[in-house]
Amino acid sequence: MVPSSQGPHVNTVDVLLGDRSYPIEITSDAADRFAETIIDQLGDLSHVLLIADESVDQAWGRPLAEKLAESATDRPIRVSATTVASGEPSKSVAEFERLLAWVLSEGGDRRSVIVAVGGGVIGDLAGFVAASFARGVRFVQIPTTLLAMVDSSVGGKTGINLPAAKNMVGAFWQPSLVLIDTAVLATLDDRSYLSGLAEVIKYGVIDDAEFFGYLESHAGDLVARDPESLRHAIGKSCQSKANVVGDDERETSGRRAILNYGHTFAHAIESTAGYGTFLHGEAVAIGMQMAARMAIDTGMCDRALWERQTRLIQACGLPTTWADAQPDAMLPVMMRDKKVAHGKLRFILPTRIGSVEMVGDVDESAVRDAIVKLKK
Ligand SMILES: NC(=O)c1ccc[n+]([C@@H]2O[C@H](COP(=O)([O-])OP(=O)(O)OC[C@H]3O[C@@H](n4cnc5c(N)ncnc54)[C@H](O)[C@@H]3O)[C@@H](O)[C@H]2O)c1
Ligand SMILES: O=C(O)C(=O)C[C@@H](O)[C@H](O)[C@H](O)COP(=O)(O)O
Numbered sequence: 001m002v003p004s005s006q007g008p009h010v011n012t013v014d015v016l017l018g019d020r021s022y023p024i025e026i027t028s029d030a031a032d033r034f035a036e037t038i039i040d041q042l043g044d045l046s047h048v049l050l051i052a053d054e055s056v057d058q059a060w061g062r063p064l065a066e067k068l069a070e071s072a073t074d075r076p077i078r079v080s081a082t083t084v085a086s087g088e089p090s091k092s093v094a095e096f097e098r099l100l101a102w103v104l105s106e107g108g109d110r111r112s113v114i115v116a117v118g119g120g121v122i123g124d125l126a127g128f129v130a131a132s133f134a135r136g137v138r139f140v141q142i143p144t145t146l147l148a149m150v151d152s153s154v155g156g157k158t159g160i161n162l163p164a165a166k167n168m169v170g171a172f173w174q175p176s177l178v179l180i181d182t183a184v185l186a187t188l189d190d191r192s193y194l195s196g197l198a199e200v201i202k203y204g205v206i207d208d209a210e211f212f213g214y215l216e217s218h219a220g221d222l223v224a225r226d227p228e229s230l231r232h233a234i235g236k237s238c239q240s241k242a243n244v245v246g247d248d249e250r251e252t253s254g255r256r257a258i259l260n261y262g263h264t265f266a267h268a269i270e271s272t273a274g275y276g277t278f279l280h281g282e283a284v285a286i287g288m289q290m291a292a293r294m295a296i297d298t299g300m301c302d303r304a305l306w307e308r309q310t311r312l313i314q315a316c317g318l319p320t321t322w323a324d325a326q327p328d329a330m331l332p333v334m335m336r337d338k339k340v341a342h343g344k345l346r347f348i349l350p351t352r353i354g355s356v357e358m359v360g361d362v363d364e365s366a367v368r369d370a371i372v373k374l375k376k
């Protein structure tokens with residue numbers, strides 16, 4: 001991304017959904033232009049409600065709020081701002097209710113626009129507030145973690161957790177705009193950063209064998225946050241997700257369910273370990289290993305896939321096993337997965353690198369075996 005006299009280079013990926021289409025703008029060192037971009041792209045904008053993760057508020061939330069208030073001198077914009085405590089426990093009914101009350105007390109109405117500044121927790125939570133308040137107001141995603149840049153800010157799945165079921169309450173509600181500035185990642189700790197690489201690896205396994213090969217040869221660069229490899233990985237991931245969501249916005253045809261690879265296990269890992277014990281990406285890494293293990297054991301894929309996936313996950317500094325995994329605790333939680341149909345679990349399992357299938361009618365013993373085999 002080379003800055004020029006016209007301003008920084010912007011790589012745009014479009015999510016094509018008819019009248020709900022929107023651009024994902026990927027830039028570096030351009031966050032000071034976000035206020036202008038929001039004003040230009042959203043048009044009729046009189047009130048912005050900015051919801052930021054407390055850990056990025058000072059560096060990114062407040063400066064954006066000030067710029068928004070200053071930018072439109074001809075047509076002043078009222079800006080309200082609040083913060084949310086960092087971490088998965090904030091994706092709760094209590095925090096959702098607090099934010100709805102806050103929007104109301106700030107005089108929010110159907111013309112208000114919610115701007116989410118943070119990782120997947122803030123995007124999911126603030127997006128659900130946007131989907132719910134006054135039966136839906138527009139919202140903008142400004143992702144500040146790698147995971148949010150490559151996955152959660154795109155596609156319109158918003159929601160919160162119930163104590164025993166991850167993402168169980170929510171809505172499909174598309175953002176009007178996604179603004180990514182990779183410079184924001186400079187303050188992200190290594191554990192949270194690496195967690196985002198799990199969802200990047202997911203796109204390689206489910207959709208794009210060539211990209212998987214790229215990740216194998218650039219894992220070291222990505223772990224070291226090499227800017228060029230990072231921009232490539234973010235662009236490819238957003239394009240894969242945009243294609244899938246464009247084909248099946250609400251997971252009705254089954255196509256979108258491929259984005260759930262590893263997630264039936266991952267959500268049970270997050271929930272049974274206690275929200276916040278594992279970062280989402282860490283649980284997805286272990287969940288993809290459990291799913292690949294099931295695929296080998298049921299003859300759906302060969303061992304080579306398993307070996308390549310294991311090596312890549314490990315090269316990205318992510319866990320591949322969970323010593324405390326308890327099938328008896330995980331199975332009841334898995335039965336609340338949103339892919340369950342007619343009381344039966346359905347899994348996304350790989351057939352080869354770049355291709356997965358939805359599989360129903362899996363024996364419970366195969367699920368238990370996969371969990372136990374990854375219990376090291
Ligand atoms: N909606 C979707 O399609 C979708 C997709 C994938 C994941 N998710 C959800 O996203 C959540 C995980 O997202 P996440 O990994 O971004 O976690 P997160 O939002 O909890 O962020 C991780 C940590 O990084 C901190 N942080 C964020 N940006 C920072 C920055 N720039 N500098 C310093 N610290 C920063 C946060 O305070 C937090 O402690 C999970 O709840 C998961 O279910 C949703
Ligand atoms: O966008 C999707 O569709 C996904 O499945 C992306 C996942 O990475 C993400 O974790 C999502 O929130 C899981 O959705 P859920 O429907 O299983 O709760």
Ligand SMILES: [Zn+2]
Nearest residue numbers: 199263280284
């Ligand atoms: Zn995920």
